[in-house]
Each structure stands twice: as C-alpha cells, then as structure tokens.
Amino acid sequence: MSAILHACGLKVRFGGLEAIGGVDLCVRAGAIHGLIGPNGAGKTTLLNALSGFVRLAAGQLRFNGHEIAGRRPDAIAALGLSRTFQNIRLFGAMTVLESLLVGAHRQFDMGAGAIVLGSARSKVAERAMIGRAHMLLDFVGLGADTAARVATTLSYGQQRRVEIARALMSSPQLVLLDEPLAGMNALEKQEIATLVRSVRAQGTTLLLIEHDMQIVRDLCDHLTVLDHGKRLADGPPRDVLADPAVQAAYLGRGR
Numbered sequence: 101m102s103a104i105l106h107a108c109g110l111k112v113r114f115g116g117l118e119a120i121g122g123v124d125l126c127v128r129a130g131a132i133h134g135l136i137g138p139n140g141a142g143k144t145t146l147l148n149a150l151s152g153f154v155r156l157a158a159g160q161l162r163f164n165g166h167e168i169a170g171r172r173p174d175a176i177a178a179l180g181l182s183r184t185f186q187n188i189r190l191f192g193a194m195t196v197l198e199s200l201l202v203g204a205h206r207q208f209d210m211g212a213g214a215i216v217l218g219s220a221r222s223k224v225a226e227r228a229m230i231g232r233a234h235m236l237l238d239f240v241g242l243g244a245d246t247a248a249r250v251a252t253t254l255s256y257g258q259q260r261r262v263e264i265a266r267a268l269m270s271s272p273q274l275v276l277l278d279e280p281l282a283g284m285n286a287l288e289k290q291e292i293a294t295l296v297r298s299v300r301a302q303g304t305t306l307l308l309i310e311h312d313m314q315i316v317r318d319l320c321d322h323l324t325v326l327d328h329g330k331r332l333a334d335g336p337p338r339d340v341l342a343d344p345a346v347q348a349a350y351l352g353r354g355r
C-alpha cells in the first residue's frame with residue numbers, strides 16, 4: 101500500500117517548548133494507524149500540525165500528493181483530510197442535521213449559513229447533502245429521530261458518533277480521530293472500534309489517538325509512539341507494544 105500521508109522532520113514550538121521535535125510519520129492508505137504515547141507526549145499537537153491547526157516550525161508534509169505544510173485547516177480539509185477533536189465541538193443551538201451540513205459545506209462549495217437557512221444555491225446539492233447526512237447518522241448507529249435533536253442534548257457517546265459522522269460528511273480520504281473512545285465504557289468502546297473498522301472498510305484511512313492498549317492492539321494495523329515530542333517507536337502493534345523502551349515510557353509517566 102502507498103502512503104497517503106508522509107511527514108518528515110515536523111517541528112512545533114510553543115514559545116521555548118519544542119512540543120514536536122522533528123517527527124517523521126508515514127500513514128499507509130487503507131490503514132487504521134494508532135498514535136499513542138504518555139500524557140503530554142505531543143499526540144494532539146501532532147494531529148493539530150497535520151490538519152493545519154498549529155503552525156509548523158519546520159518539516160515537510162505531503163498528503164495525497166499535495167505539499168500541505170503551512171496550509172490553512174480549511175484548505176487541508178478540502179483536499180480530503182478531516183478530523184475530530186479531543187473535546188467535542190458541536191454547536192450549542194444547532195440540530196444534529198445542521199451540524200452535519202456545516203461539516204459538508206466545503207464539499208459542495210457553498211456558504212454554511214446559506215445551507216442552514218435553507219436558501220442554498222443548488223437545491224439538488226442541498227438534497228444530496230441532507231441525504232448523505234441521514235445515511236451517515238444511520239452508519240454511525242444513531243436513530244432517524246436524532247437528526248432533528250439539538251446536538252448538545254445527546255448523550256456523550258451519541259455526540260462522539262455525531263462528530264465522526266460530521267467528519268465523514270466531506271467524503272474524506274483520511275480522518276484523524278483525537279481520542280474517539282475517551283470517556284466511554286467497555287461496550288461503547290467496542291462499538292466505536294467496530295465503527296472505525298466500518299469506516300476503513302468503506303475505503304477511508306484513519307489515524308487515531310487512543311490510550312487503551314487492548315483496543316489499540318486489536319484495532320490498529322500500525323502504531324507510532326510519541327514521547328517528549330519525539331518518535332519513540334513505529335511498527336506493527338505487537339512489536340511496538342513489546343518494545344522495552346515503549347513500556348518504560350508508559351511506566352515512567354503513569355499510563
């Protein structure tokens with residue numbers, strides 16, 4: 101399989117702190133690629149760097165044949181890279197359907213406001229988006245009645261599913277998931293893991309942050325371990341999790 105994302109020598113600095121200190125990363129097309137590491141290792145910062153949410157101090161970053169270092173998040177998203185956030189970011193007053201339509205507006209080249217207000221330039225495109233939103237809500241395991249509900253009134257687990265559906269609205273080729281299983285019980289974790297496999301089965305590559313090592317071992321084809329902003333290990337889960345340096349990093353930091 102070829103690389104869909106290739107990063108070389110990425111650096112991110114916050115003042116005097118080098119949060120990402122020259123990281124290389126290769127995500128193969130069709131993979132479920134796990135990004136792991138102790139608290140504060142730089143995992144979220146790396147996802148932010150890949151998706152344009154923090155500025156790179158150095159490094160090259162290629163996504164699907166495009167050099168994307170220095171590009172804005174919306175430009176990167178338009179190339180087919182979407183993401184979810186560690187802290188759920190659903191808009192308070194919007195229904196679930198509206199939240200999904202906002203996630204899709206770039207794909208159809210319209211203003212989000214126009215779509216939400218029902219005055220979209222193209223009724224055909226609007227109908228297609230609404231149809232896709234309903235299809236995705238079903239795909240992520242939310243009932244048909246969910247579309248009309250205010251997103252923030254849903255349970256935490258349902259909101260996570262809405263976030264994943266929203267990330268899929270633009271038919272991305274790569275989705276970055278920042279701790280999609282955080283705060284879930286064992287059953288919910290298995291359900292989301294099944295959903296992640298279904299997303300991959302539809303041809304979408306995933307790069308995800310997760311702390312539960314059992315899930316990581318079962319779910320991911322490939323792991324990258326960060327520690328103190330550096331790449332500590334990279335390879336198949338079985339090898340990486342057996343690596344004494346990886347075990348020492350976790351023991352030393354309490355996870």
Ligand SMILES: Nc1ncnc2c1ncn2[C@@H]1O[C@H](COP(=O)(O)OP(=O)(O)OP(=O)(O)O)[C@@H](O)[C@H]1O
Pocket residue numbers: 114117119137138139140141142143144145146
């Ligand atoms: N906006 C910021 N400004 C300053 N420092 C930051 C900022 N964001 C992250 N950091 C610092 O960068 C380092 C890496 O943080 P990051 O959140 O990427 O780690 P993480 O591996 O995702 O941690 P966790 O598993 O706890 O979510 C930490 O030292 C953190 O305090």
